[in-house]
Amino acid sequence: MGVRRLLKKGLGEMGFNMGGGTINWFPGHMAAATRAIRDRLKLADLVIEVRDARIPLSSANEDLQPNLSGKRRVIALNKKDLANPNIIHKWVHYFDSCKQDCLSINSHSKSSVKKLLDLVEFKLKEVISREPTLLVMVVGVPNVGKSALINSIHQIASSRFPVQGKMKRATVGPLPGVTQDIAGYKIAHQPSIYVLDTPGVLVPSIPNIETGLKLALAGSVKDSVVGEERIVQYLLAVLNTRSTPLHWKRLNNRRIEGLQHESEDKHEYNLKDLRPKRRKPVNGSDVHYIEDLVSEVQCTLYATLSEFNGSLEDESDLESLVEQQFEALQKALKIPQKASEARTMVSKKLLTLFRTGKLGPFILDDVPDASDSVA
């Protein structure tokens, strides 16, 4: 298959990503939640649409776009700490070119959330001067960090506007579907400003399998819906076609050299004083375990890709490379050969490493051409 055909087909639509039966992306409760969000949107003075910075277009809920585009809206590309810093500004620029306010943020960083609040305040300036009560809604697909963002906003606001009694906190969690009900948080007084947290909602049917796989990889869909193995097949296909593992050799060489230097330092010189001091890990053994795991995975994927003599543009070649990588990872991670769940275990480990940014920062969507400007 030629490059053009492969690109046209997309990695998600390739044969080995298609097995495993039909996928029901839409849990029952999302229909009611979507209706409730639509109703409340009519009353909102401003919407913060949270998207995942790793998938700025795939994490848009297309069905809500008509309801959102007519409102004062800020798109917050959250989890920017997990997104490629060399590309994220291109996305902000892309949204600017669509005349859509957009900021890349990290909900866990106060300074980042403060910038978002400044923009929100600026956009609400005129309403603030005339309305006694304002409503800001936070919407987005599951697990993009809406509740985490609300907690940070609430915390920043409470230093300006002290709350009486215990501050209400939104529940945050690593799996999608944590927030089940719409809930309001008061963040200002005179005028009163309320921020509404909403349940994450997807569209009833995802028209493009690759969009679905990207959402699954980012954690917006429960792993059991797609299956860990299928998500990891997609991840490996992305990494291989981008030649990412080839760049990991350099990282691991440095690590190996670093380890050698460290042992030399201990025995003879005190050169370590010249190097920047590393922060002492909270739990040293955990940190080393994760570093080793990352290194093991990176070296395995580097070795399999560099020894691969097929064509990455050929679907069946790519499929057999991914298959080899599963087997090599199983060995490298010392998962017993006979374990029936071995592939699921390999997949789970890889997903955790990817989602925590340990395999590096990524952006899975491609910035559209300037002529194709739909935010």
Ligand SMILES: Nc1nc2c(ncn2[C@@H]2O[C@H](COP(=O)(O)OP(=O)(O)OP(=O)(O)O)[C@@H](O)[C@H]2O)c(=O)[nH]1
């Ligand atoms: N690395 C990183 N993790 C984040 C960030 N914001 C949120 N998270 C994590 O992402 C996960 C999901 O956060 P939530 O705030 O529960 O997401 P949500 O959008 O409210 O999810 P639902 O209620 O299921 O729709 C949690 O583990 C958060 O700690 C961020 O900026 N960077």
Ligand SMILES: [Mg+2]
């Ligand atoms: Mg939530």
